[in-house]
Amino acid sequence: MADVKRQFVDLVLQKIDENYEMQHEKITKVAQMFGDCMMNGGVVQLFGHKLNEEFVNELNFRAGGITPFHAIKAKDAALRGLLDKSLAQGEFLNHPEVLDTVLSIYVLDDRDMYCLISMNGNEPFVLELAKKVKANGQKVVVVTNMATYQKSGGTLLEYADEYLDFGAEDPDLAIEINGAKYGQWGTTIGSVVAQQITAELYNYFMEKEGQAPVLLSANLNGSDKHNNDSVQKYGGKRIR
Amino acid sequence: MVNAKVFKDEVKKLIENIYETQAGNIDETAKIMSEAIKKGGVIHIYGSGHSVGLGIDITDRPGCLVPIHIMEMTDFVYYGGVSVEEFTDKVNIFERRPGMAEKLFNLYDLNENDVFVVISNSGINGIVIDVAALAKERGHKVIIITSMTHTLAEASRHPSGKKLYEYGDVVIDNCGPHGDALLETGSIEKVTAVSSIANNVIAHSMALKIVENLTNDGYPLPVLTGDEAHDAAVRKQYEGRI
Numbered sequence: 001m002a003d004v005k006r007q008f009v010d011l012v013l014q015k016i017d018e019n020y021e022m023q024h025e026k027i028t029k030v031a032q033m034f035g036d037c038m039m040n041g042g043v044v045q046l047f048g049h050k051l052n053e054e055f056v057n058e059l060n061f062r063a064g065g066i067t068p069f070h071a072i073k074a075k076d077a078a079l080r081g082l083l084d085k086s087l088a089q090g091e092f093l094n095h096p097e098v099l100d101t102v103l104s105i106y107v108l109d110d111r112d113m114y115c116l117i118s119m120n121g122n123e124p125f126v127l128e129l130a131k132k133v134k135a136n137g138q139k140v141v142v143v144t145n146m147a148t149y150q151k152s153g154g155t156l157l158e159y160a161d162e163y164l165d166f167g168a169e170d171p172d173l174a175i176e177i178n179g180a181k182y183g184q185w186g187t188t189i190g191s192v193v194a195q196q197i198t199a200e201l202y203n204y205f206m207e208k209e210g211q212a213p214v215l216l217s218a219n220l221n222g223s224d225k226h227n228n229d230s231v232q233k234y235g236g237k238r239i240r
Numbered sequence: 241m242v243n244a245k246v247f248k249d250e251v252k253k254l255i256e257n258i259y260e261t262q263a264g265n266i267d268e269t270a271k272i273m274s275e276a277i278k279k280g281g282v283i284h285i286y287g288s289g290h291s292v293g294l295g296i297d298i299t300d301r302p303g304c305l306v307p308i309h310i311m312e313m314t315d316f317v318y319y320g321g322v323s324v325e326e327f328t329d330k331v332n333i334f335e336r337r338p339g340m341a342e343k344l345f346n347l348y349d350l351n352e353n354d355v356f357v358v359i360s361n362s363g364i365n366g367i368v369i370d371v372a373a374l375a376k377e378r379g380h381k382v383i384i385i386t387s388m389t390h391t392l393a394e395a396s397r398h399p400s401g402k403k404l405y406e407y408g409d410v411v412i413d414n415c416g417p418h419g420d421a422l423l424e425t426g427s428i429e430k431v432t433a434v435s436s437i438a439n440n441v442i443a444h445s446m447a448l449k450i451v452e453n454l455t456n457d458g459y460p461l462p463v464l465t466g467d468e469a470h471d472a473a474v475r476k477q478y479e480g481r482i
Contacts, residue, residue, distance in 0.1 A: 004452050005266060005445040009259045012441060013252050020248050027244050050296060054436065057290040063361075064421020064431045079317050079324045171466075173303045175448055178455045182303045182463070183448050188440040192251060195432045196244035199423065202431045203243055214429035217419040218333075219362030219394060228330075240330075 007175050008183050015189050019167045020196070027193060030115075030141050030162055031200030037113040037139065038068040039208060043235050045108065047072040047129060048117030048143070049093060054187050055117045055143055058194035061240065063217035066201050068234040070106070072129075077102045096128035107238045113138055119145040119166065119186075121154025130159035143193070145170065145186055166190045242423045247432050250422055254434055255441050257415045265412045266442060269383050270449035272410065273355055276381070277307055277450070278459050281353030282481050286311040286344075286371045287385075287439075288335040291359040294385070294439040298447045302466035305447055306474045309482045311344060311371070319347050334367070336397050341370035349481050350378075357383045361420050361435040363391035363404030370398070372407035384408035385442060387416040387435065394418075414438035 002010075034044050046056040046069055053073075060071040078088035082101050092098050114133050118126050121144050130140055142160040147170040149157070157163055168186025175183035205212035213234050216223035231240045273283055285295035285308060295310035313335070316322040320343050327334050334340075344367075356375040360368040363386040375382050384405050391403050405411045416422075416438055421430035454461055462478075464471045475482070 003263070004448040005259060005263055008444055008448055009255055009441065012255060016248055016252055020245065024244055051301075054293045054296060054440075057293055058433065058436060062290065062433050063419060064423075064429075064433045066431075075314055079314060079327065081324075085318050171302055177448070177452050180303075180465075182451050183444050184297070184301065184303060185444070187297055188437060188444075191437045191440065192248065195251070195434070195437070196247050198432050199242050199244050199247045202425070212425075212429075212431075214425070214431055216429065217362065217390075217421070219364055219390070220419050221394060 004175055004177065004183075008185070011174050011183075012185050012188055015167070015185055016192050019189050019193060022167055023164060024196070026162065026164060027196050028200045030164060031197045032204050033113065033139060033141060033162060034115070034197065034201055035204035035208065037111070038066070038234070039205075040111055042109065042111035042113060043068045043070050043238050045070050045072055045112050045114045046117070047114070047126060049074070050090060051187050052117040052119060055190045055194050058191050059115075059198065061215060063215060065198055065215050066205070067213035067215055067230045068239060070235070070239040072102065072106065074098075074102050076105055080105060093123040093125045096124040099125060099128050099132065109238060110136065110138065113140070115141045115143065116156065117143040118154070118156055119148040120152040121149040121156035122152045127156060127159075130156055134159045143190070164193055166193070242425060242431055247423060251434055251437060254415055254422070254438060258438055258441055259445075261415065262412050262442065265410050266445050267449060269410045269412060270446050270453055272381050272383070273446070274450050274453035274457070276353050276355045277305075277454065277462065278457070279353040281351060281355060282307045282309050282478060283355050283357060284309045284311055284348070284350070285357045285359070286368065287359035288313055288365065288368060290436050291361065291439065293436045294359055294443045297440050298443045300464070302464050304464050305450060306462045306464060307478050307482060309348070311348070315344065315347055316340070320344065336365045336367075338366035338370055338398055340367050341374040344371065345374060351481070352379065355381045355383065357385065358404060358407075359385040359439060360404050361387045361390055361414065361416060362394055363387075364394050364396045364398070366398050369396070369400070369402060369404050369407070372404055373402075376407050381409045382407050384411045385414055385439060386411065387418070387420070388413040390416065390418045390420065412442055414442060
């Protein structure tokens with residue numbers, strides 16, 4: 001039997017290709033939706049909790065990323081004493097009534113659109129958020145894992161203008177050791193999808209405006225000024 | 241050229257490179273962790289910013305090892321007496337500050353057999369270096385996950401002048417580029433970060449190897465199965481520590 005690490009790496013490499021074949025046209029379309037929003041003065045508001053937050057963190061204020069993203073995080077409200085910290089760790093997803101509290105600390109704008117990441121697609125908090133912004137005429141992209149979504153009876157896609165899929169089985173355990181399976185790979189593919197969006201979004205900015213708002217790693221000498229200038233130009237307090 | 245296909249092809253090369261060059265370090269890490277778990281130890285994971293994703297990806301779902309504790313940056317505010325203003329200061333940036341690690345360690349129930357994994361792409365900031373240094377000083381094994389290309393190209397922001405990798409019993413290179421962004425654009429602005437993808441591959445490779453080691457040694461696996469009673473019982477063994 002091959003080394004378990006080799007098996008896992010081979011699986012991830014295969015799934016990266018499969019996901020690209022499945023939805024690269026939609027990845028480009030989503031990047032262009034994000035770009036149209038940003039070039040119209042909007043910010044792409046990201047929401048995803050826990051495993052879903054990994055996708056958020058690929059796009060939000062990220063080295064080599066595009067500037068006008070902002071993440072909605074329940075912990076921001078908890079850190080400010082507006083939400084109980086134990087609720088912010090996950091239980092808030094079952095409490096749509098705290099949505100306005102969570103949103104109250106951000107500067108949101110009607111030009112913004114939303115990218116909601118939920119593998120289940122059924123959490124009351126995210127459904128309420130989708131309902132609210134759709135009712136306000138704002139665009140919604142959903143990122144989900146279809147196998148999990150179907151298993152969970154998700155309904156979030158009812159609000160989606162477009163969606164992307166991690167494309168993983170549920171559960172996504174593929175490496176067998178002594179008769180049991182381990183090694184989840186779906187979220188890693190999600191991260192690859194997120195960075196493919198970044199690549200296409202960069203291209204779209206270059207094509208339309210001849211320049212793109214790119215953030216540098218905060219751990220490069222001199223990058224703070226570059227990033228602060230970019231933030232001020234593309235949203236200021238709306239994104240940071 | 242920058243597009244989704246180029247990124248896909250380049251990140252696959254990076255993942256292959258991680259396996260080709262880091263498999264030995266990952267095996268060594270898994271060996272240290274397996275021995276620690278057999279002695280009742282817990283693996284503490286600390287990473288600032290997006291680096292915390294590595295911990296999230298290998299915990300709290302079926303198939304995951306239980307004795308893993310994520311040291312959350314927000315613990316400084318929730319339990320450590322740091323104000324939100326201090327935590328979110330955009331000038332005196334929190335993650336760059338030295339002298340904060342002890343405050344964090346005091347919040348947790350740490351045992352002598354515990355192992356620390358400290359993750360930072362750059363490996364130059366105050367808190368991560370202090371966390372690794374303090375863990376080392378207290379006799380714990382320390383695993384570092386960093387980008388060697390990045391860390392060797394930048395000056396340390398720690399008063400000691402040291403970099404994170406200098407504290408590692410094992411150092412795993414995530415093989416990422418200087419600045420984390422993979423694709424060249426023809427200017428200083430490269431695009432598409434890769435460290436989280438690399439870290440996830442490293443983390444799952446490590447976890448798989450630990451499960452294999454413990455299985456081969458006949459040690460009862462402390463993993464979640466999705467069975468409520470089983471999972472509650474395994475979590476109970478590590479109550480207050482994870």
